Amino acid sequence: MPLTHKKGSTDGTPRALRLTQLAARLRNGDRVALAKGISLAENDPARASKLMGLLRPTGRTFVVGVTGPPGTGKSTLVDKLIDSFRGRGLKVGVIAVDPTSPITGGALLGDRIRMTGHSSDKGVYIRSMASRGWTGGLSRATSQVIQLMDAAGFDLVLLETVGIGQSDIEVVGVSHAVLVVLMPGLGDDIQVSKAGLMEVGDVYVVNKSDLAGADTMIVSLLGLFRGSSRTPSVLKVSAISGDGIDKLEGAIESIRSRFTKGNQELRLKSIRGMIVETARASAMRKFAQASDVRADRLARQVLAGKMTVEAAAARLEK
Amino acid sequence: MPLTHKKGSTDGTPRALRLTQLAARLRNGDRVALAKGISLAENDPARASKLMGLLRPTGRTFVVGVTGPPGTGKSTLVDKLIDSFRGRGLKVGVIAVDPTSPITGGALLGDRIRMTGHSSDKGVYIRSMASRGWTGGLSRATSQVIQLMDAAGFDLVLLETVGIGQSDIEVVGVSHAVLVVLMPGLGDDIQVSKAGLMEVGDVYVVNKSDLAGADTMIVSLLGLFRGSSRTPSVLKVSAISGDGIDKLEGAIESIRSRFTKGNQELRLKSIRGMIVETARASAMRKFAQASDVRADRLARQVLAGKMTVEAAAARLEK
Numbered sequence: 001m002p003l004t005h006k007k008g009s010t011d012g013t014p015r016a017l018r019l020t021q022l023a024a025r026l027r028n029g030d031r032v033a034l035a036k037g038i039s040l041a042e043n044d045p046a047r048a049s050k051l052m053g054l055l056r057p058t059g060r061t062f063v064v065g066v067t068g069p070p071g072t073g074k075s076t077l078v079d080k081l082i083d084s085f086r087g088r089g090l091k092v093g094v095i096a097v098d099p100t101s102p103i104t105g106g107a108l109l110g111d112r113i114r115m116t117g118h119s120s121d122k123g124v125y126i127r128s129m130a131s132r133g134w135t136g137g138l139s140r141a142t143s144q145v146i147q148l149m150d151a152a153g154f155d156l157v158l159l160e161t162v163g164i165g166q167s168d169i170e171v172v173g174v175s176h177a178v179l180v181v182l183m184p185g186l187g188d189d190i191q192v193s194k195a196g197l198m199e200v201g202d203v204y205v206v207n208k209s210d211l212a213g214a215d216t217m218i219v220s221l222l223g224l225f226r227g228s229s230r231t232p233s234v235l236k237v238s239a240i241s242g243d244g245i246d247k248l249e250g251a252i253e254s255i256r257s258r259f260t261k262g263n264q265e266l267r268l269k270s271i272r273g274m275i276v277e278t279a280r281a282s283a284m285r286k287f288a289q290a291s292d293v294r295a296d297r298l299a300r301q302v303l304a305g306k307m308t309v310e311a312a313a314a315r316l317e318k
Numbered sequence: 319m320p321l322t323h324k325k326g327s328t329d330g331t332p333r334a335l336r337l338t339q340l341a342a343r344l345r346n347g348d349r350v351a352l353a354k355g356i357s358l359a360e361n362d363p364a365r366a367s368k369l370m371g372l373l374r375p376t377g378r379t380f381v382v383g384v385t386g387p388p389g390t391g392k393s394t395l396v397d398k399l400i401d402s403f404r405g406r407g408l409k410v411g412v413i414a415v416d417p418t419s420p421i422t423g424g425a426l427l428g429d430r431i432r433m434t435g436h437s438s439d440k441g442v443y444i445r446s447m448a449s450r451g452w453t454g455g456l457s458r459a460t461s462q463v464i465q466l467m468d469a470a471g472f473d474l475v476l477l478e479t480v481g482i483g484q485s486d487i488e489v490v491g492v493s494h495a496v497l498v499v500l501m502p503g504l505g506d507d508i509q510v511s512k513a514g515l516m517e518v519g520d521v522y523v524v525n526k527s528d529l530a531g532a533d534t535m536i537v538s539l540l541g542l543f544r545g546s547s548r549t550p551s552v553l554k555v556s557a558i559s560g561d562g563i564d565k566l567e568g569a570i571e572s573i574r575s576r577f578t579k580g581n582q583e584l585r586l587k588s589i590r591g592m593i594v595e596t597a598r599a600s601a602m603r604k605f606a607q608a609s610d611v612r613a614d615r616l617a618r619q620v621l622a623g624k625m626t627v628e629a630a631a632a633r634l635e636k
């Protein structure tokens with residue numbers, strides 16, 4: 001899409017010009033520009049898309065997806081990983097997918113815990129993004145924020161999901177490495193299988209290792225992968241005490257070193273994921289916009305016995 | 319789509335004719351025909367779609383979606399609800415969404431617990447359906463199985479999810495009533511909010527009520543809904559001991575009585591959900607089929623700096 005100066009903003013300033021400035025500031029690692037860019041990604045798809053066109057992502061940022069059932073301590077673990085990677089001198093971005101409360105309208109978890117420890121560190125940028133319930137639309141914004149952080153010189157992005165729903169699929173798609181966080185007592189090996197998490201992880205962590213059943217769960221996990229073509233790492237950690245965090249960091253670093261050495265398949269994986277998720281989100285958005293009123297009219301015809309569900313669905317799809 | 323007799327099967331028998339027989343047997347409540355119809359829904363979208371065209375769903379079946387995080391005891395609760403509704407003389411179908419193991423290729427949970435208690439009861443039909451990982455495609459099949467059970471004279475369908483991922487969204491869409499199953503100790507009120515479950519339930523159940531924290535959780539839930547325009551039921555049960563199951567049955571029955579009295583909005587909700595989910599699944603299937611090779615080629619161009627992710631996504635969407 002070519003940029004022109006003809007489309008001005010409402011206050012008369014040429015918007016394309018301001019986007020050029022924003023892109024330049026972003027490339028200098030300006031945090032205010034990054035915040036502004038992220039806001040565009042969340043709220044103004046058209047302008048965000050133009051901004052992306054002005055950036056040339058370096059492809060330097062390594063993306064770690066952090067997923068797993070709710071309540072397993074993903075946020076605390078992410079907090080500890082920030083410390084670990086900061087200790088190696090890496091610039092760390094965090095995208096925490098955060099559900100929106102339908103009652104208060106606000107983000108439910110926000111940055112409440114994490115910001116306290118890292119707010120004065122210029123090498124860390126943490127941003128919560130609303131999952132907007134179950135309606136999707138996170139895909140495009142998440143991909144764009146990764147590109148923004150990449151342009152702004154972040155070495156590593158930790159992308160944390162809420163552990164349920166579409167956002168988890170998206171995280172897997174755009175990540176170079178996927179960390180699955182579990183805990184003892186949620187139904188043991190079944191929880192992994194049930195959640196469809198067995199195919200997706202590069203590293204499996206049993207968090208809250210002080211709880212009874214942690215060792216049993218490690219054994220179950222190892223058993224699940226025995227005989228499989230996949231050999232992910234399986235580790236026991238305690239995010240709160242810090243036990244095992246060094247090994248977890250090592251497991252992630254060993255994947256990151258393949259990435260920094262230029263492994264093509266690993267580099268392509270995330271880009272392919274971003275392309276597919278962005279396209280899918282766009283297709284779904286168009287579909288949802290077009291279908292509300294029409295679905296209702298078609299449902300009335302089905303209820304009246306004038307049409308089958310199949311025929312109505314085919315009609316809706318056109 | 320008009321049915322013709324021109325398209326024969328590979329063995330020379332006109333397939334349309336056999337579908338007509340299958341439809342007739344289904345309408346008589348024949349269990350073998352139902353099993354055959356469900357297999358078509360799972361494995362042969364084109365023929366299943368034709369079969370749907372031959373059925374005139376009665377719209378009599380009340381669909382209860384059962385969702386919630388993994389490990390909260392949904393299966394045990396569904397088992398108890400089968401007993402309750404059978405006690406009222408209702409014919410009960412169960413669709414249990416069941417993840418497929420990527421390693422063994424088989425269903426992981428299957429009918430292992432439930433079939434033992436109900437296998438000799440002709441008024442109960444239980445079917446596990448594979449979620450096929452995270453690739454979707456469950457939507458269409460689920461909607462079709464509901465229509466098959468409806469045609470076969472089932473009064474009530476319990477549709478149970480694995481508690482994570484896309485299948486939960488689909489369950490909500492096609493159900494007349496949604497039951498959200500929780501348990502104490504998973505992060506209390508946060509687990510509901512985190513999982514995006516707050517918007518969707520008609521009845522919230524705190525299962526495993528013998529565990530510490532059950533009462534606190536009930537209070538938290540009531541607090542979450544106070545001041546909201548929604549007033550779902552909030553109940554404490556123990557699926558294993560049976561405590562509170564009568565109240566849960568009552569809560570579901572009160573929604574079902576609105577349905578049986580012909581409440582239009584309730585009837586439209588499920589049909590609309592089936593239309594939208596069927597159309598969405600079809601759109602996504604076409605998208606996924608078309609995008610694999612192309613996404614890879616586009617990703618290489620992005621990696622080479624010849625194209626932005628946005629431009630590649632727009633290209634992929636066409």
